[in-house]
Amino acid sequence: MNRIITLDEFIIHRQKDFPYASGELTGLLRDIGVAAKIVNREVNKAGLVNILGVEGAANASGDEVQKLDMYANDKLIDCLKNSGECCGIASEELEDFIEIPHVGSKDAKYVVLFDPLDGSSNIDVNVSVGTIFAIYRRKSDPKNPCDLNDFLQKGTDLVAAGYVIYGTSTIMVYSTGRGVNGFTLDPSIGEFCLSHRDIKIPDRGDYYSVNQGYYLKFDVEMRRYIDYCSDLNLRLRYIGSMVSDVHRILFQGGIFLYPNTRKYPQGKLRLLYECNPLAFIVEQAGGKGINTRLERIMEVEPKELHERSTIVIGSPDMVEEMQNFIQRYSVPSINAM
Ligand code: P6P
Numbered sequence: 001m002n003r004i005i006t007l008d009e010f011i012i013h014r015q016k017d018f019p020y021a022s023g024e025l026t027g028l029l030r031d032i033g034v035a036a037k038i039v040n041r042e043v044n045k046a047g048l049v050n051i052l053g054v055e056g057a058a059n060a061s062g063d064e065v066q067k068l069d070m071y072a073n074d075k076l077i078d079c080l081k082n083s084g085e086c087c088g089i090a091s092e093e094l095e096d097f098i099e100i101p102h103v104g105s106k107d108a109k110y111v112v113l114f115d116p117l118d119g120s121s122n123i124d125v126n127v128s129v130g131t132i133f134a135i136y137r138r139k140s141d142p143k144n145p146c147d148l149n150d151f152l153q154k155g156t157d158l159v160a161a162g163y164v165i166y167g168t169s170t171i172m173v174y175s176t177g178r179g180v181n182g183f184t185l186d187p188s189i190g191e192f193c194l195s196h197r198d199i200k201i202p203d204r205g206d207y208y209s210v211n212q213g214y215y216l217k218f219d220v221e222m223r224r225y226i227d228y229c230s231d232l233n234l235r236l237r238y239i240g241s242m243v244s245d246v247h248r249i250l251f252q253g254g255i256f257l258y259p260n261t262r263k264y265p266q267g268k269l270r271l272l273y274e275c276n277p278l279a280f281i282v283e284q285a286g287g288k289g290i291n292t293r294l295e296r297i298m299e300v301e302p303k304e305l306h307e308r309s310t311i312v313i314g315s316p317d318m319v320e321e322m323q324n325f326i327q328r329y330s331v332p333s334i335n336a337m
Pocket residue numbers: 118119120121211240241242243268269
């Protein structure tokens with residue numbers, strides 16, 4: 001039986017990969033692990049909300065019951081505040097970024113962006129949800145407060161990124177740019193334990209993941225590709241929780257797509273704290289991540305904190321096939337003529 005390796009032990013051991021690392025990133029990743037354990041506890045109780053009270057009502061102890069995504073948001077901020085390693089945070093739940101005050105004399109080197117509870121609408125029907133996080137080195141002067149440019153960084157500048165999936169088990173998957181590893185929470189000891197070492201995505205898989213309900217609203221190249229997947233008898237798996245859908249693709253191979261629709265002409269998913277971190281993970285595992293303009297997701301220059309993007313990520317051979325469909329079937333837009 002293999003020896004248990006906890007997340008903390010693994011992070012500290014791998015800190016040696018970074019000769020100049022002085023432990024700040026290690027502290028950040030451990031803080032995110034703590035927040036994930038706290039969120040996991042509440043997500044798993046969500047089914048009891050009728051006993052604990054619904055959002056906005058006071059629970060037995062008189063505390064107001066929060067929406068779980070706001071709860072997750074606040075817990076992540078609390079945990080990241082303590083470390084002193086993070087000078088700023090941006091969240092899907094917050095309109096603007098927030099500056100984190102200095103802890104002691106420490107000059108925080110990093111900013112963190114996250115979607116605290118992606119797919120939270122699925123909680124009411126007991127479907128897996130997830131936390132997605134992205135860590136960048138700040139660009140501004142450490143003596144000054146962080147600024148927007150610290151957050152508007154390309155995916156290629158990511159220092160670390162990952163996600164936590166709260167499902168049949170709770171798994172944290174992350175990368176610091178040297179491969180991808182997964183840690184399963186063992187509730188009996190309250191530790192994330194190394195369970196998936198050096199994850200590699202298969203070159204192709206039997207699954208495609210897209211909201212086929214929008215089929216008639218997709219561009220012709222997307223419809224042709226979906227028809228192609230159907231002709232290949234690939235299996236459609238889409239539960240409307242990006243972390244869960246991408247997690248399946250990462251482990252079993254396949255392709256996840258959220259293209260432009262009439263409602264979301266730029267795509268629905270957020271570039272900075274959904275597309276970039278998951279594309280980083282998929283690329284680190286040997287996969288590919290592009291948008292429907294055939295740009296590598298991680299090379300897109302962000303312009304706004306909450307900007308949206310189209311996304312096609314997954315097994316390299318399948319993303320390349322999708323690229324060919326876009327090249328072959330896309331109709332140049334009239335204004336491009
Ligand atoms: P649709 C959840 O709301 C989310 O942000 C992602 O987790 C998910 O992939 C997507 O939106 C689902 O969107 O339009 O298919 O319901």
